[in-house]
Amino acid sequence: MKRFSFVLPIVLLVCGCSKTPEEAAQLYCIMADNGFQQGGGVAITDAYIITSSALFGEQKTGQITSSKKAGIGVARQTTAGQVALLYAEDEVLPFASIGSTDDLAEGAKLATYAYDNKGAGKLLTGVVRGWQYGDGTAFIVTDIDSPETANGNGYFGPDGKLIGIQLGKLGKSTLILPVEYITNGPKAITSGQLGDKQDSENFAAQRKKGQAHPDPLPKPLLYDEVTYEMAFSRTALVGAMVMLDKKDAASRAAPVKFKVEAVDQSHERTVTVQGTIDAANIKWAPMADQLEKIKESSRSTLGATFVTDNLDPYDYGELRFRLPFAPFCPKVEGDKVYVLNVELSDGRKVSENFNDMANVCAGEGGEGDGWEKEWGMAGEAAAAASAGTPSKKSKRKAKKHGRRRR
Secondary structure, three states, X not given: OOOOOOOOEEXXXXXXXXXXXXXXXXXXXXXXXXXXXXXXXXXXXXXXXXXEXXXXXXXXXXXXXXXXXXXXXXXXXXEEOOEEEEEEEOOOOOOOOEOOOOOOXXXXXXXXXXXXXXXXXXXXXXXXEEEEEEOOEEEEEEOOOOOHHHOOOEEEOOOOOEEEEEXXXXXXXXXXXXOHHHHOOOOOOOHHHHOOOOOOHHHHHHHHHHHOOOOOOXXXXXXXXOEXXXXXXXXXXXXXXXXXXXXXXXXXXXXXXXXXXXXXXXXXXXXXXXXXXXXXXXXXXXXXXXXXXXXXXXXXXXXXXXXXXXXXOEEEEEEEEEEEOOOOHHHOOOOOEEXXXXXXXXXXXXXXXXXXXXXXXOOOOOHHHHHHHHHOOOOOOOOOOOOOOOOOOOOOOOOXXXXXXX
């Protein structure tokens, strides 16, 4: 008799039928949805499924549905580190053959099958780019840019056998937990289903390398992340965005949008002024030497593949800008907080609150005066539009998004 202590709706989709990596991925890869978040999985026997332990948390029972048969019951779940093992009652699932990572040289072909949040699947193919070590683990790095919603998904090697599951992202690359961590050793989570399996000499060496790197994987410099600081001078709001920028489609050469919003005591926002920052008030300061140092450090901590994929296509530098007071200061009211939003042509954006904009507009000046002088960006005459009587001296506001790298 089936017994469920808790019923959790999960969707399980299975399709495809072959031994090539592409067809194996379509046949054995699974979509699972616990009602709150989505993930992937892969069947390793006709009743057992491997997935990421993050998908189900502490839930031990639930209910899943496959594309072939509805109402498969998950009678129990066990977890070991980052991996969860699900048992599907009263169902015969097509299941993957267990492979190994021994022969996975750089350039070896891989495939997986990822589902979007609407249940539509897409075959993704790529190659092995190398190994990455961190968190005491040796990960396989692939250039397959799979979504994070596919964490737990199975990856298949050139022989169509399972070589690991997705556990994270490294920029545009994907990190794969080798299958040996799931199946090998006396404490393997699958020992009861697949029997005792031992590491090969090659993987034992990789496992040892992983153990030698117990620290978390380092935070990489990525294109999507922009660090910044903002200040004010006697005549303008002044800022600097430290970022990667595409060599072949530089956002620094395109118009930069701005928007100043007023926030009242009830937290209602209204747009005070918006437009495009004049090109004369924008300057790019390249930081090529620092990028080379970042590349050198990243090669040793994140691997050459990361540098090739995520740093080599870009320039690195500081995008400096000034927003003169004239467009917005005449509209400033002393009892409101003002927010400056700056957006690049590629959609990257930053924002900063100024709690005492009336004093800023009064032309008291601040750290931005030194920035303007250092940058060679001339300010207007100090007779900027005043916006009320200053109540107290405003201090420079600074905020960082991500980690600033200088």
